[in-house]
Amino acid sequence: MTSLASLPLFPLQTVLFPQGRLALKVFEARYMDMVSACLRTSGTFGICLIAAGSEVGEAAVPHAVGTEARIVTADATTAGVLDIVVAGERRFRLHDHSVGKGQLLEGEVEWLAPLAHQPVPEAQDNLIPLLRKIVADQGDRVAEPHRFDDAEWVGARYAEVLPIQSLAKQKLLELDDVVSRLEIIQQYLDQRGLLDTRPA
Structure with a gap:
């Protein structure tokens, strides 16, 4: 039986790849809370491309494959806005998701196996x-x-x-x-x- 993990999700109109970097501006309360929790606990969240919906307002419908994101830097240079840079870690497949407090998506994810090293042909x-x-x-x-x-x-x-x-x-x-x-x-x-x- 596949072991699933719980992961907060940040659906975006962009794609994060493993070992990549992505700069984000966080201002919605749900994501400010999520980022604050990750900073306190050294936790991670999932970035998924939006399949339907938008980045703000009601929870969007995410694509099934996304990438775990770990916060590298966080700066509050503007009132009400948090500038963060995240690093892409593992890929995951979303098995199910639910809408929690403040329209934050919570996913049940299966971690995908790391891709084996192959030299460039x-x-x-x-x-x-x-x-x-x-x-x-x-x-x-x-x-x-x-x-x-x-x-x-x-x-x-x-x-x-x-x-x-x-x-x-x-x-x-x-x-x-x-x-x-x-x-x-x-x-x-x-x-x-x-x-x-x-x-x-």
Whole structure:
């Protein structure tokens, strides 16, 4: 029998990937309370792409696969607003969810197994130079260690920055085949003339 864990949920119009970083402005009471509780207990919450609804007001309907978020920094620089940066940790699958106090979603989640390390295949080697430039431009917004030899890490970092619809990012998050993810990204970039296709 699958063991489920309880996790507060923060549905958003964006996708968080494992080992990624995401800056958020928190101002609704339900999320201020959730973040405060996480800071007190070193707890985490889940970020899911919204399937129906909106980020504010009534609880939204989340997509089933999301990512656990751990708060890295929190600053109250503006009255009534908390600026936080979160780190993406484990992926999870949502089995059920309920609406609790103040319209905060509470999920019953199954942790998905970590994806095994795979080197970037030779056929996708031309993804690396462009990603190195992107990471350099992003600076400390991309957390170290930088794993340019890891197919999952490379695919996730690309998926975060590509100007594609959130639903497409969600599909990339859900993929367990990290090489297929690289092939999709490579095709997207190649069609736009963004990759060096000259032989090494």
